[in-house]
Amino acid sequence: MTDEAQDIIGDYRYGFHDPENSTIRFDQGLSEQVVRDISELKNEPQWMTDIRIKAYRHFVERVMPEWGNCDLLDQIDFESIIYFLRSSTKTEKSWDEVPDDIKNTFDRLGIPDAEQKWLGGVTAQYESEAVYHSIREDLEEQGVIFLDMDSGLKQYPELIKKYFGTVIPHSDNKFSALNTAVWSGGSFLYIPKGVSVEMPVQAYFRINAKNMGQFERTLIIADEGSSVHYVEGCTAPTYSTDSLHSAVVELIAMEGAKIRYSTVQNWSSNVYNLVTKRAIAYKNATIEWVDGNIGSKLTMKYPSVLLKGEGSHAEVISVAYAGEGQHQDTGAKVHHLAPNTTSNIISKSISKKGGRSSYRGLLQVTPKSTGCRSKIVCDALILDDDSRSDTYPTMEIGNSTADLEHEASVSKVSSDQLFYLMSRGFTEDAAMGLIVNGFFEPFTRELPMEYALELNKLLELEMEGSIG
Amino acid sequence: MAEEILRIENLHVSVEGTAILKGVNLTIHRGEIHAIMGRNGAGKSTLANVVMGHPAYVITEGSIFYKGQPLEELAVFERARAGMFLSFQYPAVIPGVQVGTFLKKAVTSVRSEAPKGRAFRKELTAAMEQLSMDKSFLSRYVNDGFSGGEKKRLEILQMLLLKPNLALLDETDSGLDIDALRIVAKGINEVAVDSACMIITHYQRLLDLVKPHYVHAMINGAIVQTGGPELALELEDRGYDWLDVTA
Numbered sequence: 149m150t151d152e153a154q155d156i157i158g159d160y161r162y163g164f165h166d167p168e169n170s171t172i173r174f175d176q177g178l179s180e181q182v183v184r185d186i187s188e189l190k191n192e193p194q195w196m197t198d199i200r201i202k203a204y205r206h207f208v209e210r211v212m213p214e215w216g217n218c219d220l221l222d223q224i225d226f227e228s229i230i231y232f233l234r235s236s237t238k239t240e241k242s243w244d245e246v247p248d249d250i251k252n253t254f255d256r257l258g259i260p261d262a263e264q265k266w267l268g269g270v271t272a273q274y275e276s277e278a279v280y281h282s283i284r285e286d287l288e289e290q291g292v293i294f295l296d297m298d299s300g301l302k303q304y305p306e307l308i309k310k311y312f313g314t315v316i317p318h319s320d321n322k323f324s325a326l327n328t329a330v331w332s333g334g335s336f337l338y339i340p341k342g343v344s345v346e347m348p349v350q351a352y353f354r355i356n357a358k359n360m361g362q363f364e365r366t367l368i369i370a371d372e373g374s375s376v377h378y379v380e381g382c383t384a385p386t387y388s389t390d391s392l393h394s395a396v397v398e399l400i401a402m403e404g405a406k407i408r409y410s411t412v413q414n415w416s417s418n419v420y421n422l423v424t425k426r427a428i429a430y431k432n433a434t435i436e437w438v439d440g441n442i443g444s445k446l447t448m449k450y451p452s453v454l455l456k457g458e459g460s461h462a463e464v465i466s467v468a469y470a471g472e473g474q475h476q477d478t479g480a481k482v483h484h485l486a487p488n489t490t491s492n493i494i495s496k497s498i499s500k501k502g503g504r505s506s507y508r509g510l511l512q513v514t515p516k517s518t519g520c521r522s523k524i525v526c527d528a529l530i531l532d533d534d535s536r537s538d539t540y541p542t543m544e545i546g547n548s549t550a551d552l553e554h555e556a557s558v559s560k561v562s563s564d565q566l567f568y569l570m571s572r573g574f575t576e577d578a579a580m581g582l583i584v585n586g587f588f589e590p591f592t593r594e595l596p597m598e599y600a601l602e603l604n605k606l607l608e609l610e611m612e613g614s615i616g
Numbered sequence: 617m618a619e620e621i622l623r624i625e626n627l628h629v630s631v632e633g634t635a636i637l638k639g640v641n642l643t644i645h646r647g648e649i650h651a652i653m654g655r656n657g658a659g660k661s662t663l664a665n666v667v668m669g670h671p672a673y674v675i676t677e678g679s680i681f682y683k684g685q686p687l688e689e690l691a692v693f694e695r696a697r698a699g700m701f702l703s704f705q706y707p708a709v710i711p712g713v714q715v716g717t718f719l720k721k722a723v724t725s726v727r728s729e730a731p732k733g734r735a736f737r738k739e740l741t742a743a744m745e746q747l748s749m750d751k752s753f754l755s756r757y758v759n760d761g762f763s764g765g766e767k768k769r770l771e772i773l774q775m776l777l778l779k780p781n782l783a784l785l786d787e788t789d790s791g792l793d794i795d796a797l798r799i800v801a802k803g804i805n806e807v808a809v810d811s812a813c814m815i816i817t818h819y820q821r822l823l824d825l826v827k828p829h830y831v832h833a834m835i836n837g838a839i840v841q842t843g844g845p846e847l848a849l850e851l852e853d854r855g856y857d858w859l860d861v862t863a
């Protein structure tokens with residue numbers, strides 16, 4: 149993250165929108181009937197309808213979180229959101245079949261191009277459902293299942309019934325309840341025993357309509373000894389009214405399996421991004437969350453890992469950028485539930501122009517988890533007086549054999565630093581950029597090379613699609 | 617007569633509402649070295665900083681001209697690009713930014729084009745050798761964990777690379793050991809031949825090595841006495857009380 153870091157801080161480039169050509173568009177607002185309609189429209193099995201209804205009722209009863217940015221949360225008007233919007237009747241296997249407007253958008257976002265270059269499969273979701281989906285033949289031949297969630301439910305109902313909601317129950321929080329009630333789209337990915345998927349698979353989520361609510365649901369199961377790298381990206385047009393993105397992502401890594409889940413979230417600044425992400429790692433399994441939060445109005449997202457099996461490992465690496473009108477409330481939760489489990493959490497955030505970033509972390513070590521190790525490093529950089537950064541670390545340590553390290557720093561760009569650089573010919577922006585790069589430097593150094601490259605690549609991918 | 621580089625007229629400056637400079641007049645031509653001496657808190661750094669354009673310092677009266685152009689029109693980075701340079705009394709730390717990267721970018725900004733890779737490396741190596749700076753400095757972070765003397769050397773290294781027309785050197789000698797002082801003085805003399813130089817110092821030992829054409833004594837935000845090199849010797853001998861009308 150060198151000059152890219154600087155670029156990100158520029159203007160939002162994905163704020164354009166297409167004319168809305170929906171084939172099915174629900175009225176704004178939420179009710180039990182809306183939930184039933186979604187399920188019926190999708191021809192779902194009764195058990196799924198039942199889960200949805202149960203979740204909806206829980207959502208209605210559940211109060212808003214009383215922590216985080218309550219002011220912003222309370223401004224969400226659930227009645228103004230559109231809960232289902234279908235813009236293409238089918239999920240196509242060829243970009244040529246995708247409606248022109250939509251295809252154009254994904255072209256501008258650079259998706260087909262990236263697919264050619266370095267992806268093993270792509271799902272492109274537009275509003276509520278996937279409009280394009282493909283997977284390389286060789287992966288299919290090895291038994292890899294990569295589908296949008298709706299197709300997944302149709303084709304593999306038993307698998308989904310077995311695992312859906314087992315990592316994140318609908319009652320986990322208000323937004324997981326909402327997602328479970330009205331979910332649509334998302335990915336279903338299954339990697340058979342012993343299969344290593346070398347090229348990453350990607351899902352791209354695009355909101356186009358005003359007041360849209362996008363509730364994708366993702367389930368990834370890596371069977372014993374398998375490995376996969378899943379990448380997601382997201383953008384939306386800039387509107388004066390709010391949109392809501394509330395996803396649930398469940399990962400299951402069986403014995404010896406490895407899942408890396410990378411996100412670059414670049415929603416426009418009118419999108420609420422309230423996402424629940426959690427993984428279970430069985431014996432000697434590895435879960436890696438690599439998370440870049442650049443966009444949105446308010447993001448609340450704390451990728452979690454339950455280290456259930458002995459010797460399992462978690463990495464949570466996140467970068468957040470909070471600009472004008474943005475609050476990135478992000479973090480990580482790791483639960484050490486078995487012996488000799490290890491975790492590594494690195495978080496870096498930047499706040500600028502009145503932006504606010506919060507790190508919220510939870511580290512739990514149960515009495516059973518003997519000999520575990522954890523290292524947490526979180527650094528925040530504040531670029532000006534109007535911006536803010538807070539850290540809320542929580543540790544629940546239930547055993548004395550744990551080897552724990554925790555480092556945190558908050559630094560602020562001083563007028564003396566800026567003056568020093570400007571006196572060497574740097575403009576104010578260039579000086580800021582240099583300081584920001586400097587802030588990331590040790591991070592990209594500390595990280596294994598592959599992560600550094602990875603974040604760069606993801607950000608470049610974002611930049612490649614630069615528009616205007 | 618040589619070209620006028622800096623002209624300060626009746627300059628009044630305040631910081632956070634407190635008046636610090638109270639009517640400074642000073643003109644420096646190309647090829648001239650001016651030393652400014654004065655007690656702690658007299659306003660010497662304030663003068664250097666305000667010339668360079670530090671936003672904390674507010675000009676309440678008077679003006680500053682660089683090569684005849686009023687400076688208030690120029691942003692800090694434009695002053696640097698126009699050939700002004702300040703060697704800081706307390707250089708800022710820029711964590712995570714390697715000296716090598718920083719120097720290259722600074723030179724690129726000031727010369728408004730990227731220097732040729734190999735030519736630049738040669739120039740850089742020569743300047744570092746001249747200042748007896750080890751190559752390993754290039755991969756360290758700017759001023760991060762630098763000793764006092766190392767910071768000052770890095771300032772002079774920048775000066776050698778940026779080749780300013782106006783060099784403002786704020787206590788560049790403090791913190792330097794005897795050998796380093798000699799090395800740094802040589803660097804200053806090189807640049808001073810063809811530029812205007814303002815040297816803020818407390819000690820004669822630098823002025824033995826960098827011969828000033830003029831020495832100014834600053835008391836309470838104003839220059840109260842100007843003389844030749846002999847004034848520095850006198851100040852070292854007698855202190856500042858004899859010049860201070862309020863004392």
Ligand SMILES: Nc1ncnc2c1ncn2[C@@H]1O[C@H](COP(=O)(O)OP(=O)(O)OP(=O)(O)O)[C@@H](O)[C@H]1O
Nearest residue numbers: 631632636654655656657658659660661662663672
């Ligand atoms: N940013 C600032 N905020 C508040 N006061 C300041 C600031 N900068 C300078 N001052 C005050 O202005 C006065 C002059 O400071 P200045 O740094 O110019 O002194 P100096 O002559 O360079 O002293 P020294 O020899 O100790 O370096 C001091 O009283 C100092 O405390």
Ligand SMILES: [Mg+2]
Nearest residue numbers: 660661662705
């Ligand atoms: Mg000073």
